Amino acid sequence: MQNLTIQSSVDFVEVFSTSAGAIFQSDSENCWYVDFAGKLARFDYRNILKLKKAVYHIDIEAMLLDNTKSPDVEIIFICACDHCYVLSLIQIIELKELLQGMFVMLELNHIIHDRLCRLIS
Amino acid sequence: MKDIMRVKCLLSSDVETLINQQIKKEAHSSAIYLSMASWCNRNGYDFSADYFFKQAEEERMHQLKFFKYVLDMGGNAVSPEITNVKAEYNSFREVFEEALEQEISVTQSIKNIAARCHKEQDYVTLEFLNWFFREQREEEYKARRALELFDVIGEEGTGRWQIDKHVGQITYSSEA
Numbered sequence: 001m002q003n004l005t006i007q008s009s010v011d012f013v014e015v016f017s018t019s020a021g022a023i024f025q026s027d028s029e030n031c032w033y034v035d036f037a038g039k040l041a042r043f044d045y046r047n048i049l050k051l052k053k054a055v056y057h058i059d060i061e062a063m064l065l066d067n068t069k070s071p072d073v074e075i076i077f078i079c080a081c082d083h084c085y086v087l088s089l090i091q092i093i094e095l096k097e098l099l100q101g102m103f104v105m106l107e108l109n110h111i112i113h114d115r116l117c118r119l120i121s
Numbered sequence: 122m123k124d125i126m127r128v129k130c131l132l133s134s135d136v137e138t139l140i141n142q143q144i145k146k147e148a149h150s151s152a153i154y155l156s157m158a159s160w161c162n163r164n165g166y167d168f169s170a171d172y173f174f175k176q177a178e179e180e181r182m183h184q185l186k187f188f189k190y191v192l193d194m195g196g197n198a199v200s201p202e203i204t205n206v207k208a209e210y211n212s213f214r215e216v217f218e219e220a221l222e223q224e225i226s227v228t229q230s231i232k233n234i235a236a237r238c239h240k241e242q243d244y245v246t247l248e249f250l251n252w253f254f255r256e257q258r259e260e261e262y263k264a265r266r267a268l269e270l271f272d273v274i275g276e277e278g279t280g281r282w283q284i285d286k287h288v289g290q291i292t293y294s295s296e297a
Contacts, residue, residue, distance in 0.1 A: 013122045027123040045129045049197070106126055113124040 016101035020094035023102045032102075036095055041083040050078045052103065055096050063089055130195035133241055137196040139234045140246075144187045145201035146230055150223055151180035152206045157216050159208070166213060166281070168289035172267075176220070179260075183253070190249055213281055214271050221264035228257040259293045266291050 012024045012033070021036035031044045034051075043051060054076050063072060072089040087095060132140070158173035191198040210216045231253050238247045270284045 015122075025122055025125070027125075030123075030125055030128075045125060106124075109122055110124050110127055113127065 016098065016105045018094065018098055018101065020091070021098050023098060034098075036098060037085060037087060037091055039083075043081070043083075047078055047081045050081065051076070052099050054078060055092065055099055058092055058096075060089070060093060060096075063092075131245060132191065132194050132196045133243065136234065136237055136241065136243055136246055137191060139237055140187055140191050140196075141199045141201075143230055143234060144184055144191075144198065145203070146227060147180050147184035147187060148201045148203050149206070150227060151177045151184060152203045153223055154180060154220070156206050156208055157210070157220065160210050160216060161213075161285075164213070166285040166288075168285045169213075169216070172288050172291070173216075173220075183256070186252075190246075194245075213284070214268075214276070217264065217267045217271070221261070221268055224257065224260045224264045228254075228261060231257065255295070258295065262293045263291050266293075 011028050012026060015023045015025050015032065017023070021034070024033045024035070025031075026033065029042075031042055032048050034041050034043060034048075058074055058076075063074075066072075074087055074089075074092055076085040076087060078084070085091075085095070130137075154173045154177035158170045158177060161167075161173060162170035188198045188200075207219075210219070231250060235247060235250050235254075238244070238250070267288050270287050274280050274283045274287070276284070
């Protein structure tokens with residue numbers, strides 16, 4: 001898994017951040033950069049939705065109640081995406097919080113765009 | 122900040138989920154009607170079997186219409202898994218009672234999508250749904266009319282044979 005480095009020319013806007021990580025949007029590249037678990041990963045529209053679905057589908061409660069001796073680790077692999085996460089239970093909760101915040105901010109951005117477009121036109 | 126989500130997809134994730142549920146519902150309806158066609162055929166009700174074959178075909182067409190709409194708007198259409206399709210019915214009348222119930226439940230769930238669209242001011246999807254509301258008017262009329270035949274003709278003697286014959290002739294022509 002290779003780490004990405006951000007080029008200075010790329011326009012970055014922070015969408016949402018927590019103490020565990022941050023998500024940035026690049027308007028010119030039409031994508032998002034997720035800075036989490038020690039790496040920066042690039043996700044396009046399709047892949048960020050797949051990541052959201054994968055993370056939201058993890059049953060955290062079942063993992064917490066699971067008393068078998070398996071390690072509390074989940075592998076998040078997204079089809080047709082270069083990145084894969086191997087996360088502990090705490091990290092899954094943190095990533096879920098990060099993604100939830102991101103989608104709330106995107107929704108807010110959508111509402112603002114929607115209202116502005118109507119005012120202008 | 123650009124609204125990339127909107128650029129890529131017209132539908133909100135809630136509306137997309139609801140339409141995907143509707144796709145499943147239409148596919149389920151189609152499977153149920155096929156099962157009803159099979160039951161009617163096995164029991165000698167040939168006209169009714171043909172009627173349900175046609176209904177199954179129509180529901181499949183509705184499913185594809187929703188499916189294509191989600192894709193055309195940039196969403197993710199999910200091909201549904203269909204289980205729990207009833208194969209046996211207690212009586213000829215029961216088949217039509219369940220067909221009407223199915224249509225009512227389809228109308229309700231399309232109304233549910235429309236309510237969500239109103240809330241989100243998604244007029245594009247609302248306009249698309251209008252076609253289905255007109256269609257449901259016809260579907261519910263046909264199902265109700267078929268059930269009425271049981272009351273009007275009665276099941277005594279050659280009644281069921283008459284009902285079967287008349288089911289094949291049910292048509293609906295709306296003014297608007």
